[in-house]
Amino acid sequence: MTKEYRTVYEGGEGEVVEKKSRFIASVRPVSTEEEALAFIETIRKKHWNASHNCFAYVIGERSELARYSDDGEPGGTAGKPMLDVLKGEALCNTAVVVTRYFGGTLLGTGGLVRAYSQAVKEGLASSVIITKIRGVKLKIATDYTGLGKIQYILGQNGLKILESEYTDKVEIHVLVPGEELEAVCSEITEGTNGQASLEAGESCWFAQIGGQPAVLEG
Missing domain, CATH: 3.30.230.30 (Impact, N-terminal domain)
Known part of the structure; x- marks a missing residue:
């Protein structure tokens, strides 16, 4: 594939x-x-x-x-x-x-x-030319103490946040290339001492458009 x-x-x-x-x-x-x-x-x-x-x-x-x-x-x-x-x-x-x-x-x-x-x-x-990447939408839930570390890890891996929700905790949605998912999850788990909750969604195509990540049709 x-x-x-x-x-x-x-x-x-x-x-x-x-x-x-x-x-x-x-x-x-x-x-x-x-x-x-x-x-x-x-x-x-x-x-x-x-x-x-x-x-x-x-x-x-x-x-x-x-x-x-x-x-x-x-x-x-x-x-x-x-x-x-x-x-x-x-x-x-x-x-x-x-x-x-x-x-x-x-x-x-x-x-x-x-x-x-x-x-x-x-x-x-x-024309607007893009690179479509096959990956997954990863949902990360964390308390506020782990937010900085997660943002650092995402930045080091060149991953931009798709959306964030701030309540009593923080929920982050990020698009991750499929082949990098396991390594990114391991790094976040280790970096937060297992305190972050990770949930991978279905496979999808995405790209950077105008400097922002976007989910695309196949």
Whole structure:
């Protein structure tokens, strides 16, 4: 089972202009090939009068499925370079369409490869890219005397608190990568002399978004 993977959380758009030809990249997160194809069709309808709508997408937590199209451009000058950018960024479950409006000047094969590749890079630069991590939501209950030690342990392990509840005791919820759970629990138990109560929830995907931890769908 995949422990983590990089993907697009929020898609964006980017554009490059080369010898008056416009290359507009549209990036979107997708979880199935059907979603990717529907997205591509949406862009084609939006840019129905464009010279080309080339695409590339990767599906699966290990990018098991990869497809691309040159959409009439010379073979190997558009779709494949676009896919190479996605793979170079180690992205999964991501689709990109680059729309070209021809500017009247031929670019040659090298120029096309550079333009399509750069357009995808610009599109990704305007997108929100995250690393989805498989882990668990850990609930920690402690009295106030153990709070400082627990916060220190969490900080040392790079774990951010999801939420906290303060009553006669403190209840902390934190997201922990699955492979680190046992070690973190042992460290907290030892650090609080067994006074902290630990309860691990079900497995989930999570990521840091805007510097904050968030639970995500699979």
